[in-house]
Amino acid sequence: MSELAIEREIDRSKMQVSDEVAIEINNMNKWYGSFHVLRDINLTVNQGERIVIAGPSGSGKSTLIRCLNALEEHQQGTIMVDGTELSNDLKNIDKIRSEVGMVFQHFNLFPHLTILENCTLAPIWVRKTPKKEAEERAMHFLEKVKIPEQADKYPGQLSGGQQQRVAIARSLCMMPRIMLFDEPTSALDPEMIKEVLDTMIELAEEGMTMLCVTHEMGFARQVANRVIFMDAGQIVEQNEPEEFFNNPQSERTKLFLSQILGH
Amino acid sequence: MSDVSFVRTEMLPEQAPPASEVGVIGWVKHNLFSGWFNSILTLVSLYAIYYVLSGVLPWTFQSVWNANSLTECREIMMATWGSTHGHACWAVINDRWLQLLFGFYPSHLYWRPILSLVLLLVALAPVLYSDRVPSKLLIFSAIYPFLMPFLMWGGTIWGPISAALGFVVAWGVYSVLSKQLSELIGMIGAVVAAVIWWLVLSGYFTGAMDSILPIGIEAVQSRQFGGFMLAILLGVVAIGVSLPIGIVLALGRQSDLLIVKYMCVGFIEFIRGVPLITLLFVASLLLNLFLPPGTNFDIILRVMIMMTLFSAAYMAEVIRGGLAALPRGQYEGADSLGLNYWQAQRLIIMPQALKISIPGIVSTFIGIFKDTVLVSIIGLFDVLGLANAIRADTAWNGIYWELFAFIGALFFVVCFSMSRYSMYLERKLQTGHR
Numbered sequence: 001m002s003e004l005a006i007e008r009e010i011d012r013s014k015m016q017v018s019d020e021v022a023i024e025i026n027n028m029n030k031w032y033g034s035f036h037v038l039r040d041i042n043l044t045v046n047q048g049e050r051i052v053i054a055g056p057s058g059s060g061k062s063t064l065i066r067c068l069n070a071l072e073e074h075q076q077g078t079i080m081v082d083g084t085e086l087s088n089d090l091k092n093i094d095k096i097r098s099e100v101g102m103v104f105q106h107f108n109l110f111p112h113l114t115i116l117e118n119c120t121l122a123p124i125w126v127r128k129t130p131k132k133e134a135e136e137r138a139m140h141f142l143e144k145v146k147i148p149e150q151a152d153k154y155p156g157q158l159s160g161g162q163q164q165r166v167a168i169a170r171s172l173c174m175m176p177r178i179m180l181f182d183e184p185t186s187a188l189d190p191e192m193i194k195e196v197l198d199t200m201i202e203l204a205e206e207g208m209t210m211l212c213v214t215h216e217m218g219f220a221r222q223v224a225n226r227v228i229f230m231d232a233g234q235i236v237e238q239n240e241p242e243e244f245f246n247n248p249q250s251e252r253t254k255l256f257l258s259q260i261l262g263h
Numbered sequence: 264m265s266d267v268s269f270v271r272t273e274m275l276p277e278q279a280p281p282a283s284e285v286g287v288i289g290w291v292k293h294n295l296f297s298g299w300f301n302s303i304l305t306l307v308s309l310y311a312i313y314y315v316l317s318g319v320l321p322w323t324f325q326s327v328w329n330a331n332s333l334t335e336c337r338e339i340m341m342a343t344w345g346s347t348h349g350h351a352c353w354a355v356i357n358d359r360w361l362q363l364l365f366g367f368y369p370s371h372l373y374w375r376p377i378l379s380l381v382l383l384l385v386a387l388a389p390v391l392y393s394d395r396v397p398s399k400l401l402i403f404s405a406i407y408p409f410l411m412p413f414l415m416w417g418g419t420i421w422g423p424i425s426a427a428l429g430f431v432v433a434w435g436v437y438s439v440l441s442k443q444l445s446e447l448i449g450m451i452g453a454v455v456a457a458v459i460w461w462l463v464l465s466g467y468f469t470g471a472m473d474s475i476l477p478i479g480i481e482a483v484q485s486r487q488f489g490g491f492m493l494a495i496l497l498g499v500v501a502i503g504v505s506l507p508i509g510i511v512l513a514l515g516r517q518s519d520l521l522i523v524k525y526m527c528v529g530f531i532e533f534i535r536g537v538p539l540i541t542l543l544f545v546a547s548l549l550l551n552l553f554l555p556p557g558t559n560f561d562i563i564l565r566v567m568i569m570m571t572l573f574s575a576a577y578m579a580e581v582i583r584g585g586l587a588a589l590p591r592g593q594y595e596g597a598d599s600l601g602l603n604y605w606q607a608q609r610l611i612i613m614p615q616a617l618k619i620s621i622p623g624i625v626s627t628f629i630g631i632f633k634d635t636v637l638v639s640i641i642g643l644f645d646v647l648g649l650a651n652a653i654r655a656d657t658a659w660n661g662i663y664w665e666l667f668a669f670i671g672a673l674f675f676v677v678c679f680s681m682s683r684y685s686m687y688l689e690r691k692l693q694t695g696h697r
Contacts, residue, residue, distance in 0.1 A: 071595055090603070098601030108596030112614050112694055121610060122600035154694040174600060 008198075010222060014207040017225060020047040021080075022178055022209045023068060028077030030067065037063050038074070039233045047177070050210045052220035052241075055230035056256060061213040064230070065180045068211070069100045082177055098126050101171030105183040107163045109155035115142065115166050116151040119173045127174065134173070141169040145199050161192025165199050172203075179203065181212040217261060221245060229253045322351050330354035332658035355659050356669050362653075363669065366489015366644050372417075372481065376492050379414045382407060383499065391684065394691075408503075415488075415496065419479040421472040425465040433457035485563045489644035491673050496563075498632035498677075501570040505631070506624070508571065509578025510617075514608065516583060527579070534576035540637055542569040547641040566638055574631040581627055585620035586612065618692045625685035629678045646670050 023045040030038040038060050045051060053061045066072040067079060070086055070093045079086040081096045110118050119138035123129040129137070142148045145165035147158075155163055164184055171179060181200065185193040197219055204210060204223045214220070220227050220241055227244040229237045229252070237244070237253045245261075248254045283289060296302045325344065330336040336352035344350060356363070365373060386407035389400040409423040433453040441449030473479070488496070515527035534542075546565040554560055589612060597607035617624070639648030650666045653659050 069599055071598060094601050094603055097599060100599075102599040104592060104595065104599075106590075106592050108590075108592035108599075110593065110596065110611055110615075112618065112692070122602060125606050125610065126601045156694055170600070 008201075010201060011205045014205060015048070015050070015225075016207060017049050018047040021045070022047045022049070022082060023211075024078075024080040026078045028067070028074050028079060030063065030072065030074045030076075037233050038067070041077070041235060043228070043235065045178075045209065045211065047209055048207050049226060050204050050208075050224045051212070051226045051228060052224040053211065053213045053228045053230060054215070054217070054220065054256070055236075059230045060233040061230050062182050065102075065182055065211050065213055068178075068180060069097050069102055071102075094126075098122070098174055099177050101174060101176035101179045103164070103167050103171060103179070103181045103184045105186050107155070107160075107167045107187075109163055109167055109170070111155050114152050114154055115147075115158070118155065118166060119170045122170070123173050138169070138173050141172045142166070144172075144202070145169045146195075159192060160188045161195045164188065164192075164196045168196075168199055168203070178209045178211070181210065181214065183213050183215070185214065185216055215260065217245070229256065231256070318349070322349050325349075326351035326353050328353050328357050331358070333660065333662050351665050351668075352662060353665055355653065355662050355665050359649075359653055359659075360669075362490065363646055363649055363666075364490045365492050366649060367487045368483060368489070368492065369481075369487065372483060375414045375417070375480075375483075379411050380495070382410065382414075413480075416483055416485070417480045418482040419469065419473045419477065421469045421476075421478075425469045425472075426461065428468070429457045429460045429465065432460045485561050488563060489646075490649055491646045491670075493563075493638070493643065493645045494632070494635040494674075495677075497567060497570055497635040497638065500567045501574050501631050501635075502628045504571045505574035505578050505627075508575035509582055510613065512575060512579035513582035513586060516579065517586060531576045531579050534573055535580070539570070539573050539634055540640060542573055543637060543641050545569070562643070566641075566643070570631060570635065573634075574627060577627045577630070578624065581620050581623035582616060584623060585616035585618075588619050589615055618689075621685050621689050621692075625681055629681055632678065632681075633674060646673065 021044060023043070025041050025043040028038060028041040029036070041064060053064065055061050063072055067074050068081060068086075074086075082099050084092050084096055086092065086096060110121070113121065116135060116138055119142065120129075120131065120134040123134040123137065124131055139148055139151065142151055145168055147162055147165055147169075150158060150162060150166070155166065158166065168184075184200070185196050188196060193216070197216060200210070200212070200219065201223055212219070212224075222241075224241050226238060227241050228235055229244070229248075229250075231252050237248065237250045239249075244253075245257065248257055283292060295305045327336045327339045327350065330339060330352065331354075333352060333355070336354050337347045340347045340350050340352075361370065361373075365376060368376060382403075385400070386404040389396045389398055389404055409427045412426075413420060413423045433456055436456040437449045437453035439449075440452045512527050512531060515523050516531065518524045518527070543566060546569040547562060550560065550565055593611055593615065594607065597611040602610065636645055636647040639645050639651070642648075644652065647670065650663075650670060653666065654662060
């Protein structure tokens with residue numbers, strides 16, 4: 001896990017954190033059977049924040065953000081997303097899922113549909129957008145992730161980096177207010193990591209609220225406004241990136257940083 | 264400069280492969296004589312093919328086509344070739360082929376099954392070749408299930424109309440209840456309403472309408488059905504109905520709702536654990552004991568239901584295999600976009616699971632189609648039952664190769680077509696690897 005340098009200048013004019021709360025997690029606990037995966041998580045995310053969640057594997061980072069759109073169920077505590085509480089009510093869950101975009105490690109594109117169909121499916125069926133409008137919007141976002149020419153191909157014909165950018169465009173087509181990234185670059189070759197990170201930076205520049213589980217510390221340093229370090233299912237430390245990297249407080253954080261950065 | 268240093272200064276041009284690698288010679292060398300062992304196998308195989316064909320071809324083509332009985336056939340053979348051995352007597356097919364195809368269906372009404380078959384192909388076209396046939400034809404595909412029984416059995420036109428009205432009733436109940444209460448209650452209400460309509464009300468409706476406006480064609484009794492027509496009838500119904508039921512059973516087996524799950528598991532395991540022939544005996548004999556006396560429950564309908572349930576249980580397991588092969592990420596991808604359960608199943612999961620299951624699904628189709636000959640055991644005159652009847656006739660007593668070769672050819676044509684179609688479909692749905 002190296003630190004990929006981000007060469008370009010980042011435009012910070014629209015990267016503003018508002019007072020509006022996007023996500024609020026209170027005393028949340030989760031178990032897999034008898035294994036206590038997430039322990040007493042408290043976290044408030046404001047609209048416009050860019051949060052990177054780091055930590056060793058098995059620390060519960062992915063589980064945490066998967067709880068935010070109910071891909072995983074939590075057993076105790078409350079999660080409020082955009083003012084709606086995540087409960088067992090299917091209507092609330094579907095509402096939250098359509099407001100929260102998610103990008104996966106293995107892309108999870110639908111292999112039987114073309115790129116364009118992948119992007120228009122949810123807007124048409126969930127949002128009831130007219131087909132023509134959905135296609136126009138899909139092309140707009142495909143242009144944004146710089147692969148409009150692939151619109152009629154199938155996911156299997158694209159490279160990993162291209163597939164991940166399609167996955168980002170697919171999420172954006174639902175016009176989400178919050179984006180979750182679950183290790184979006186972990187399955188990619190180094191040259192493809194860069195193209196995906198560029199797309200994510202552009203998204204951040206437009207003021208999107210983002211929660212990223214990632215090992216890309218360069219991205220965390222340059223783009224995030226807050227870094228959260230998790231270990232053994234708990235939030236161990238959180239701080240602004242500058243402080244987090246230069247002046248870690250907890251021993252666990254120091255050890256982790258020395259392992260992934262110090263060579 | 265060290266010894267290992269090397270820099271290429273010009274790129275090599277592409278060259279044609281040597282003659283022994285391409286063309287006919289290359290093909291023969293690679294595929295037939297690629298080594299001494301393979302060469303021997305090739306020669307042995309060629310001899311085996313020659314041996315079989317040298318027997319079968321003269322038998323098939325040096326044959327008698329016109330005769331009224333097996334005895335007459337043999338007399339002609341003796342006169343022509345001086346031996347009765349090694350010559351087919353196709354005269355039996357020439358004499359009885361209409362009966363083998365249609366059973367005891369009234370001969371002046373043969374146009375009805377033939378029209379049904381032609382319309383079946385029309386109804387199937389938009390389903391099988393969705394990219395080449397206008398999708399408006401699907402409306403006809405939806406009408407066909409009601410049109411076909413009317414053509415085959417005849418009688419009043421109000422029967423099939425009343426059966427179709429059951430679906431209208433179900434849809435009406437669903438759209439009212441699902442808006443006012445919930446979708447689940449709407450679905451349950453729709454099923455209950457449809458069943459009440461079919462079992463109780465439709466009889467009165469048909470009777471009333473028929474007395475007001477008697478429109479109909481000559482009725483044909485189920486016991487007159489037979490021959491290869493019966494195999495196609497049973498096969499098409501069992502295949503067409505078992506696929507949707509199989510999908511529902513496969514989904515039910517994966518359900519989180521325990522009662523639904525165990526009902527599906529119980530049904531599937533019971534049906535798979537019992538031989539089809541047992542189910543057919545239940546349909547033909549036992550069911551009468553349980554039904555109220557005087558109920559007229561058509562034997563062909565009973566057999567259709569049993570064959571459909573039998574094939575649905577196998578279908579469910581084949582589809583479950585396809586579902587299991589899908590990565591979890593597909594479900595998560597669909598969930599994360601806010602698709603609900605049925606949308607995710609219909610748009611994401613089923614298209615992929617069914618595609619993976621195509622070979623298994625088509626094997627089940629072919630299997631159930633060939634199993635239709637089992638109905639001869641419960642006294643229906645399907646093509647095999649008729650063959651036995653023909654052999655019992657004094658004129659054709661003692662003949663069997665020709666009849667069974669003909670029946671085999673009929674089944675082969677249909678089954679081979681299904682197999683080829685499934686390969687075409689697999690190629691068409693190929694969209695590159697995940």
